[in-house]
Each structure stands twice: as structure tokens, then as C-alpha cells.
Amino acid sequence: xxxxxxxPAGYYVDPDNRSILREWDGTRWTDRITPRPLGLDPHGSVxxxxxxxxxxxxxxxxxxxxxxxxxxxLADAENTIRELQETNRQLEAKYDLALRHFLSPTVQTKxxxxxxxxxKDAPQxxxxxxxxxxxxxxxxxxxxxxxxxxxxxxxxxxxxALTEWRAxxxxxxxxxxxxxxxxxxxxxxxxxxxxxxxxxxVLVPSIVLRDQWMKELQALLPSVHxxxxxxxxxxxxxxxxxxxxxRSPLVHGETALVVGDECHRYGSTRWREALEPDYVWRLGLTxxxxxxxxxxxxxxxxFRGICYEVGYERARDESLIAPYRLAxxxxxxxxxxxxxxxxxxxxxxxxxxxxxxxxxxxxxPWGSYFSxxxxxxxxxxxxxxxxxxxxxxxxxxxxxxxxKITLLGGLxxxxxxxGHAMIFTQTVDASEEAVxxxxxxxxxxxxxxxxLDDSExxxxxxxxxxxxxxxxxxxxxxxxxxxxxxxxxxxxxAANRSRRQxxxxxxxxxxxxxxxxxxxxxxxAGNTVEDSTIDESNDFYSICRxxxxxxxxxxxxxxxxxxxxLRFLGYHDDPTDKPHAHPHQVIDAPQHGRFQGSIGADTADxxxxxxxxxxxxxxxxxxxxxPPLTTTTLSGLLRTLDKQGxxxxxxxxxxxxxxxxxxxxxxxYLEAVAGEDAVxxxxxxxxxxxxGWWTRSV
Numbered sequence: 001x002x003x004x005x006x007x008p009a010g011y012y013v014d015p016d017n018r019s020i021l022r023e024w025d026g027t028r029w030t031d032r033i034t035p036r037p038l039g040l041d042p043h044g045s046v047x048x049x050x051x052x053x054x055x056x057x058x059x060x061x062x063x064x065x066x067x068x069x070x071x072x073x074l075a076d077a078e079n080t081i082r083e084l085q086e087t088n089r090q091l092e093a094k095y096d097l098a099l100r101h102f103l104s105p106t107v108q109t110k111x112x113x114x115x116x117x118x119x120k121d122a123p124q125x126x127x128x129x130x131x132x133x134x135x136x137x138x139x140x141x142x143x144x145x146x147x148x149x150x151x152x153x154x155x156x157x158x159x160x161a162l163t164e165w166r167a168x169x170x171x172x173x174x175x176x177x178x179x180x181x182x183x184x185x186x187x188x189x190x191x192x193x194x195x196x197x198x199x200x201x202v203l204v205p206s207i208v209l210r211d212q213w214m215k216e217l218q219a220l221l222p223s224v225h226x227x228x229x230x231x232x233x234x235x236x237x238x239x240x241x242x243x244x245x246x247r248s249p250l251v252h253g254e255t256a257l258v259v260g261d262e263c264h265r266y267g268s269t270r271w272r273e274a275l276e277p278d279y280v281w282r283l284g285l286t287x288x289x290x291x292x293x294x295x296x297x298x299x300x301x302x303f304r305g306i307c308y309e310v311g312y313e314r315a316r317d318e319s320l321i322a323p324y325r326l327a328x329x330x331x332x333x334x335x336x337x338x339x340x341x342x343x344x345x346x347x348x349x350x351x352x353x354x355x356x357x358x359x360x361x362x363x364x365p366w367g368s369y370f371s372x373x374x375x376x377x378x379x380x381x382x383x384x385x386x387x388x389x390x391x392x393x394x395x396x397x398x399x400x401x402x403x404k405i406t407l408l409g410g411l412x413x414x415x416x417x418x419g420h421a422m423i424f425t426q427t428v429d430a431s432e433e434a435v436x437x438x439x440x441x442x443x444x445x446x447x448x449x450x451x452l453d454d455s456e457x458x459x460x461x462x463x464x465x466x467x468x469x470x471x472x473x474x475x476x477x478x479x480x481x482x483x484x485x486x487x488x489x490x491x492x493x494a495a496n497r498s499r500r501q502x503x504x505x506x507x508x509x510x511x512x513x514x515x516x517x518x519x520x521x522x523x524x525a526g527n528t529v530e531d532s533t534i535d536e537s538n539d540f541y542s543i544c545r546x547x548x549x550x551x552x553x554x555x556x557x558x559x560x561x562x563x564x565x566l567r568f569l570g571y572h573d574d575p576t577d578k579p580h581a582h583p584h585q586v587i588d589a590p591q592h593g594r595f596q597g598s599i600g601a602d603t604a605d606x607x608x609x610x611x612x613x614x615x616x617x618x619x620x621x622x623x624x625x626x627p628p629l630t631t632t633t634l635s636g637l638l639r640t641l642d643k644q645g646x647x648x649x650x651x652x653x654x655x656x657x658x659x660x661x662x663x664x665x666x667x668x669y670l671e672a673v674a675g676e677d678a679v680x681x682x683x684x685x686x687x688x689x690x691x692g693w694w695t696r697s698v
Contacts, residue, residue, distance in 0.1 A: 012024050162192075168304060173307060174308045175308070175309045176310035190217070193257035194221075194236075200259060213261070217238070245274035250276065259285065260283070287504055293371055316547045320512065326552075327552060328552070337397060354383050355383055400430045401525055404493050404523050412441030412442065418471075419486040446469055446472055448460055449475055488509055492505060495529070666692075670693055681695070
């Protein structure tokens with residue numbers, strides 16, 4: 001049977017509605033319709049078919065004409081938009097430049113620069129942001145604004161570092177261990193850029209570091225306008241990388257200096273966006289540049305590698321850091337802790353093998369391995385998620401081992417005698433527990449962690465800086481950006497995660513000071529991954545151990561080991577080791593009578609204090625008869641002191657002393673009212689910076 005021939009494509013009378021035409025595509029009806037013209041045969045005869053074809057041809061021709069017109073209009077509109085965008089960009093640039101010149105006339109928007117000489121080992125990649133090429137002669141123009149660089153009092157190594165940085169075209173990383181003074185190098189580079197008309201941007205990873213940079217710049221370069229607000233005129237902008245990585249602080253056409261503090265952080269996928277190509281001069285500052293991931297290539301290509309290094313040997317030889325002692329203390333796990341540790345370690349070993357063999361995770365280096373596992377876990381990979389979970393459990397187990405807490409309590413005497421002590425923990429709970437132990441031992445301390453708001457953290461750090469606290473404990477917040485030159489004791493309760501973290505933590509107590517000896521205690525669980533004798537990859541201290549003034553290993557399984565550690569740290573058990581007594585201001589009073597102090601001695605060194613009549617003149621001693629001081633009559637003594645307006649502080653409930661503030665003459669009064677059962681000693685309360693009488697016998 002011969003198949004029926006289908007009509008050609010075109011518009012035909014709609015079978016369901018004779019008043020319209022519907023499109024036939026040659027095989028089926030479509031949804032496209034149009035009104036039926038007058039005179040078309042409604043019955044679909046040959047004549048009507050011919051008319052339909054002609055009408056269809058007319059419709060198609062009309063559609064092509066309309067499409068051509070619309071295409072031309074669209075092209076014209078796109079061209080107009082591009083022209084308007086370019087005009088707007090040019091106007092915006094002119095406005096920005098005019099505004100900057102008006103508000104900050106020292107700014108030079110196109111300052112001279114030098115093409116950075118590429119390192120021999122630096123890979124060349126056309127896709128890498130490279131510094132613009134400018135002749136060397138341009139960089140030797142007359143200074144724009146003269147600054148006294150000698151006032152910065154640079155050390156020899158800092159001068160040498162700047163010389164090398166200049167020789168490499170004002171590009172490079174200064175890698176120097178924490179505590180040696182990298183910030184001063186950055187300030188000098190900013191001063192030099194200012195002389196050439198550059199503005200400078202200091203990138204920092206935290207608000208704490210931002211505030212410290214502002215203090216340094218205001219103290220060392222007071223004539224240069226530094227600010228943290230990009231919305232006001234500035235010559236130096238100190239900004240967190242989080243605030244500038246997605247939006248450049250520079251105006252259009254401007255080139256500038258960037259100082260990347262803790263620059264190793266800026267190799268990450270997100271923060272590398274802050275490394276703008278318009279920063280012609282580039283200075284990176286870090287204690288250790290290596291990241292052990294692909295960010296190393298990013299930093300190498302942007303900063304052109306390390307231009308100057310300062311290690312522990314030179315830092316020790318030139319007294320750039322304080323001499324230091326290292327105490328490695330092996331702590332045994334309890335039987336339940338050991339059982340959990342072995343189980344988690346076995347699970348991690350099996351999961352690691354599965355991830356490397358089955359999922360293509362690189363076995364080395366550790367940074368690349370852990371990054372790949374984290375990415376897989378984020379994508380829902382169950383073995384990767386299980387690995388991260390077990391890894392976190394094992395770290396917490398080791399960080400919170402019971403015997404580490406016991407050891408910390410045994411070291412409380414050394415904490416009290418320290419200038420400032422920093423306790424480095426792994427978790428928030430561990431930091432809180434460390435503080436609780438120290439407070440029970442009479443050490444004023446506080447934990448700093450992410451659960452506190454900014455104001456609480458700032459208040460705690462202020463109290464620590466002013467000597468109101470013996471110690472602070474934190475999981476990670478003390479690793480970077482805190483600067484307490486008086487700190488001379490560091491206690492690590494959890495193994496360092498990297499060489500960088502070790503250098504940063506050790507550097508917190510290494511800042512030099514008169515007659516300062518830094519002490520560093522590293523607790524580790526014996527026969528675990530924390531033990532460098534078992535896992536040499538964790539021996540991050542191999543680079544600093546040879547240059548320590550003393551280094552010793554202790555094992556808490558041995559009897560009397562805590563006492564040995566205390567002696568190694570220089571702890572001495574004498575009457576001055578009381579809560580809140582400063583180790584460097586030893587109580588020096590004649591020994592006579594029941595009261596250790598000179599009755600009627602000169603009171604010129606007393607501290608002035610409102611409400612304390614002994615602060616500026618001797619107390620008028622009332623002739624009072626008092627019964628012996630006992631726990632039942634203590635409240636009566638305190639009421640008497642209140643009545644006389646004598647300031648005191650009762651810290652016995654916290655393991656401390658009863659302090660009664662005043663000069664030597666106050667001893668007669670206390671002798672009259674305290675009775676025979678109380679033995680007061682005259683001394684100096686460093687926390688409140690006052691002299692007074694203390695006792696623990698009531």
C-alpha cells in the first residue's frame with residue numbers, strides 16, 4: 001500500500017478553528033498560529049493551498065526583516081553600553097585621582113618602581129601576576145618626603161635585610177624567627193616607600209595584629225598618616241586580609257607597596273586574591289614561609305622567594321632573642337587512655353591506606369594529604385569523614401590527658417614566679433581546665449578562646465599585660481599576633497601541628513629583655529605520635545634545640561620528676577613565692593621581731609592610692625586593744641580595717657594571702673589588732689604595685 005504523501009511545511013487552515021491558520025512543519029502541527037486572511041478558501045482546495053504557501057512566504061520574509069532590524073538595534077545598544085562603561089571608568093578614575101590628590105597631596109599615583117629581579121629558582125609562568133617593569137633609574141629619584149630613617153634604630157640584620165630586598169627590586173620575603181623584630185623591617189620599608197611617593201598597605205590576618213601594627217606605626221612614623229579605615233584619606237592602610245581580598249583598597253591606576261605580615265597565610269585559595277598586581281613593591285614577613293601545599297608556588301611567584309633569613313643560631317649569637325631553656329616532659333597515658341589511643345591509631349592507619357590507595361590522596365607531604373582528605377570529606381566521602389573524626393578524637397585525647405593536668409598543677413610555683421606565663425592547649429575545654437588547675441594553686445589566670453567576644457579577649461589581654469594575671473591559656477589565639485615582652489615561660493600541653501606553630505609559640509617568650517631567661521616546657525604523651533623519639537616527623541624542635549642554653553628530657557613515670565623540672569626552670573621555694581609576689585622584686589626587709597619589716601622606716605616609696613591613708617602619710621595609729629586573730633575574729637579585723645579606711649585584699653579563698661596595703665608603720669597597728677596568732681610579712685604586691693603586709697596564718 002502506497003503511503004499518503006504529506007503536504008509541505010507551511011501555514012494551513014486550522015482543522016479545529018477555521019478562522020485561523022496553524023503552522024504545519026511537514027510532519028505535524030505546531031503551536032504557532034496567525035489570523036486567516038480574507039479570500040482564502042476555507043475548504044483547503046489547491047487554490048487555498050497555493051495561497052497558504054504564498055502567505056507563509058510573506059510571513060517568513062517579514063520575520064526575517066524584523067529579526068535583522070532587532071539584531072542591528074541590539075548590536076548598537078551593546079556598543080553604546082560598552083562606550084558608556086568605558087567613559088564611566090575614565091571619569092571614575094579621574095575623580096578618584098583628583099580626590100586623593102586633594103585630600104592627600106603627598107600621594108603619587110604613578111610612583112617609580114623597579115622590575116623585581118627574578119630568583120634563579122623561581123618558576124616563570126605567564127599566568128602569574130608579575131610586577132610591572134620600570135627602569136632602575138626611576139627608583140633613584142629625589143625623596144618625596146624626607147623621613148629620618150635613623151630614628152628607627154635598625155639592627156644590623158634589619159639593615160642587611162632591607163639591602164637585599166632593595167637589590168631584588170623591592171620584592172622578597174624576610175623569614176626570621178619570631179621575636180627578632182620583623183615588624184621593624186616592615187616599618188622601614190613603609191618609610192622608604194613614603195619617600196618615593198608610594199602609599200602602603202599592610203596585610204594582617206587578625207585584628208590583634210592590626211592594632212599592634214597601628215601602635216608601631218604611630219610610635220615610629222608619627223608624621224605618616226596610618227589608618228585602618230579605607231574610607232578616609234590614608235598614606236598607610238593597615239587592613240585584615242579578610243577586608244581587602246575581594247575589593248582592592250587602591251584607586252585606579254595607582255601602584256603601591258604591600259607588606260604581608262604572616263605572609264604564609266596568603267597562599268590559600270581565598271586570601272591569595274588580596275595579592276594585587278598593582279603592588280609594585282612587595283615585602284613578605286614570616287617566621288617560616290613553607291606551607292607544604294600548592295600555596296607555596298603562589299607565594300614564590302608573587303614575592304619572588306626569600307630574600308633574607310634569620311635562624312636561631314644567629315639570633316642567639318647576636319642576642320636578638322633571650323637565652324632559653326627547653327624542658328621536654330614525657331607524660332604517661334592512663335590505661336583507659338592508652339586503650340582508646342591504640343584503637344584510634346589503628347583505625348586511622350586503615351583509613352589512611354584506603355584513602356591513598358582507593359581515592360588517589362597523595363601520601364606526602366602532610367599538608368597536601370590532609371588538604372585532600374578535607375576536600376573529600378566536604379564532598380561527602382565517608383572514609384575521609386571518618387578519618388577526620390578519628391584524627392580529632394585522638395588529638396583531643398592526647399591534649400587532655402589527665403597526667404598533663406597533674407603536671408601543670410605541679411608547675412604552678414614556676415608560673416607564679418614567672419614574668420608572664422602562656423599555656424598553649426589544643427581545645428577550648430583543655431584551656432578552661434588548665435586555668436581551673438592554676439587558680440586552685442593560687443595563680444590568677446584566664447582562658448582566651450573563640451567563645452569570648454572581642455571585648456572580653458581584649459580585656460583579658462590587657463589584664464595580662466598589666467600584670468593582673470599570672471597566666472593566660474588558649475588553644476590557638478596565642479600562636480600569632482600577641483606581643484608581651486615580659487613573657488618568659490611557655491607551657492605546651494599539646495603537640496605542635498607544624499614547624500611554623502612551634503616557632504611561633506616559642507617566639508612568644510623569646511623577646512629579649514634585661515637579664516631575661518626564657519623557659520619553655522613541652523609536654524608530650526610518651527610512646528605516641530607526640531613523642532619525637534617514636535615519630536621523628538614531629539621533631540620540630542630539632543632546629544632550635546642545638547642553640548638552647550640548656551635542654552633536658554624528663555619522664556613523669558620517675559619519682560620526684562616534677563621537682564626536677566621545677567629546679568630546671570629555676571624555681572626556688574622561698575617566702576617570696578606567694579601568690580601575686582613578683583619574682584624580680586624580692587621582698588627585702590630586716591628580720592626582727594614577729595613582724596618582718598622595719599617599724600618606723602622611711603615611707604617615701606609607698607604607692608599613692610585614693611582611700612588608703614598610708615599611701616601618702618603615716619597612719620595615725622589608734623590605741624586599740626584586740627584579742628588574738630583567729631578565724632572567728634577575722635571578720636572583726638576586716639571591719640576594723642574598713643572603719644579605718646585601710647585597703648586590704650583577702651585572697652585566701654583562692655589559695656592566696658590576706659594583703660593589707662600600707663607602709664612599714666602599719667605594722668604597729670596590725671600587731672595591736674591581730675594578736676599573737678598572725679604572722680605578717682612586709683612586701684611588695686606586683687599586681688597592684690603597692691607595698692603592704694601579707695599573711696597566710698589566719
